[in-house]
Structure formats: C-alpha cells, structure tokens
Amino acid sequence: MIFDAEKEQKITKGQTIIEPTSGNTGIGLAMIAKIKGYKMIAVMPDSVSQERVSLLKSFGADIIFSEGKEGTNGSIKLAQKISSENPEYFMPFQYGNQASIKAHYYTTGLEITKQMPDVTHFVSGLGTGGTLMGVGKRLKEFNESIKIIATAPHPDDVVQGLRSIEHGYIPPILDLDKLDGRIMVEAEESFYWTKKVMETHGLFVGVSSGATLATCVKMSKRLENSIIVTIFADGGWKYLSSGIYEKEFSEIANDIDGKVWW
Ligand SMILES: Cc1ncc(COP(=O)(O)O)c(C=O)c1O
CATH class of the missing domain: 3.40.50.1100 (Rossmann fold)
Structure with missing residues (x-):
C-alpha cells in the first residue's frame, strides 16, 4: 500500500500515516514508516493485546484507542473522522485499498x-x-x-x-x-x-x-x-x-x- 501510494505521489517524506487496524497491519505500517521516514498513527480498539501496543510503540507509532466493544468497526469510524479533520494525513485504508x-x-x-x-x-x-x-x-x-x-x-x-x-x-x-x-x-x-x-x-x-x-x-x-x-x-x-x-x-x-x- 505504501509503495503504491509513493508511486502515485499520494504521500511524501515526513507525512503522517493514519490507519484503523486491529494491530497487525498497523505494526507493518509502523515498521515501514520508520524505515522510510513517515510518522505513524494507529487507531485501534482498546481491547487489543498489550503486545500489539508495545510493538507499535517500539516502531515509534502513536496510538489512538477506539472503544473496544465496537471492535475494528469503531476504529474505522474514528480514523475516518480524524483523517477528515486532518487532510494532511495519509490513510492507506486497508479495507478499501486495491493495493492490498x-x-x-x-x-x-x-x-x-x-x-x-x-x-x-x-x-x-x-x-x-x-x-x-x-x-x-x-x-x-x-x-x-x-x-x-x-x-x-x-x-x-x-x-x-x-x-x-x-x-x-x-x-x-x-x-x-x-x-x-x-x-x-x-x-x-x-x-x-x-x-x-x-x-x-x-x-x-x-x-x-x-x-x-x-x-x-x-x-x-x-x-x-x-x-x-x-x-x-x-x-x-x-x-x-x-x-x-x-x-x-x-x-x-x-x-x-x-x-x-x-
Ligand atoms: C492475524 C490475522 N489473521 C487474519 C487476517 C485477515 O487478513 P485480511 O485482512 O487480508 O482479510 C489479519 C488481517 O490483518 C490478521 O492480522
């Protein structure tokens, strides 16, 4: 998703990536963001395991929690809201991205x-x-x-x-x-x-x-x-x-x- 976004010039160095995730895609994105010089915000349910939170933080990502009982659907809604309020953010949006x-x-x-x-x-x-x-x-x-x-x-x-x-x-x-x-x-x-x-x-x-x-x-x-x-x-x-x-x-x-x- 990131290679695709770079090719299509949807993202430039230093930009912030935001993504709703149950953790795993977020961890992958945080890893690639670190290597390539982007900032990363993962939006995920507060019911995810502590290991996911620690891994994301280890890769330097910021985390915004959505309500656990709403599952990843809650994370999607929250990430979409934040992203519309911050048009400078780039959201790969794994749920709708053909690159996946x-x-x-x-x-x-x-x-x-x-x-x-x-x-x-x-x-x-x-x-x-x-x-x-x-x-x-x-x-x-x-x-x-x-x-x-x-x-x-x-x-x-x-x-x-x-x-x-x-x-x-x-x-x-x-x-x-x-x-x-x-x-x-x-x-x-x-x-x-x-x-x-x-x-x-x-x-x-x-x-x-x-x-x-x-x-x-x-x-x-x-x-x-x-x-x-x-x-x-x-x-x-x-x-x-x-x-x-x-x-x-x-x-x-x-x-x-x-x-x-x-
Ligand atoms: C552990 C795990 N299993 C299954 C899936 C489902 O894969 P997909 O999003 O391609 O449907 C995911 C997605 O992140 C995952 O993290």
Whole structure:
C-alpha cells in the first residue's frame, strides 16, 4: 500500500500515516514508516493485546484507542473522522485499498501456485478480505475450479477481529460473490486448534490460524482427494499475555470476551 501510494505521489517524506487496524497491519505500517521516514498513527480498539501496543510503540507509532466493544468497526469510524479533520494525513485504508489485493495477487497467490500447483481449496480468515481477494484472483486465473473459502466467526462469538459480515460492515475491497463459501467457527475450536498445531507440529501460531485450521479440518472430513491450502497469518507471540497457550479454554473464557485476535 505504501509503495503504491509513493508511486502515485499520494504521500511524501515526513507525512503522517493514519490507519484503523486491529494491530497487525498497523505494526507493518509502523515498521515501514520508520524505515522510510513517515510518522505513524494507529487507531485501534482498546481491547487489543498489550503486545500489539508495545510493538507499535517500539516502531515509534502513536496510538489512538477506539472503544473496544465496537471492535475494528469503531476504529474505522474514528480514523475516518480524524483523517477528515486532518487532510494532511495519509490513510492507506486497508479495507478499501486495491493495493492490498495486488500484494496478495503478486506474492501470496503466486507462491501458492508455484509451491502447491495441485491445490483444490484455499482457506483464509476474513479481516479486510485482501488475502481472499488477491489470492483468490490468482488461483482462479491459474485454475478456475479452485474453491476460495472464508473462515468467519459465529456473529455473537468472542473471537474478535474475524470479520463477521453480520456485524454490518462489508469492506469495500471484499466482493462476496468471489467467495465459494464461508465456514463459521466457534471461539473454542479456534483456540483448540491453535494449541493442537503447537503440540503436533511445533507451530506457535496466532488464534486466527487456529480458526483457519479448524475450517480445514471440517472441510477435509467432507472432501475426498482435496488439497487444501490455508494461511497462518501470524505467530503466537502477540497473544502470550492472554494465557491461551498455558490454560484450558474454560479457565480463560471469561477473560477473552471482547479481545481482538485478528
Ligand atoms: C492475524 C490475522 N489473521 C487474519 C487476517 C485477515 O487478513 P485480511 O485482512 O487480508 O482479510 C489479519 C488481517 O490483518 C490478521 O492480522
């Protein structure tokens, strides 16, 4: 998104970037802002994990908190308001930026076709939809029979950040007609598979990865001769303070309500 903005001269050195984020895109933007000499403001729910706040601060970003219970939809509204009051700020706006789709089309999607040419299904979590749209476009061009499946939360569940269309905001870059399916996951199964893959494969991943893995497991029970590719979007480091890796789901269920995992 930043390379694109520079190419199109939408941003100049020293300018301030502002972005609504559940954390991860904000951390990426803060890193690139630091390297390239921009200022960075991340607008995110006050319910995100402490690790996200610390990482953003380590990269020199300023943070403005939106109300946790409004999730990232609240961050979007607040960032849009601040940005309209400060026209000198540049907002990449990941939820509506075609460069996000392009990035996944040229990188993630291409990697998959090269490394897993026999893929039959692609599963990804739905945040902005950038991954699903970009990878989906690449895979459909490669082989139109490949199915693109979104992992979504049950609307009233506690796995925040998994974007639930039922919560009322459809990101402009997300074209629901381009998805072949949406599979709902419960928080408990997301946590279960997050821990399970650590035990079985030594992979220390974040909760959205447990959610996509739960989806793959469900699908694999119904499908024959399929090769499912999924994305583990981040590692577990940013969620350590939640205690999820050490405790049983029942022990932390009350503490995780309203936290952002995506
Ligand atoms: C951990 C994690 N998983 C999944 C996603 C969803 O990706 P996308 O925004 O491309 O839909 C994100 C987005 O930031 C994320 O941070």
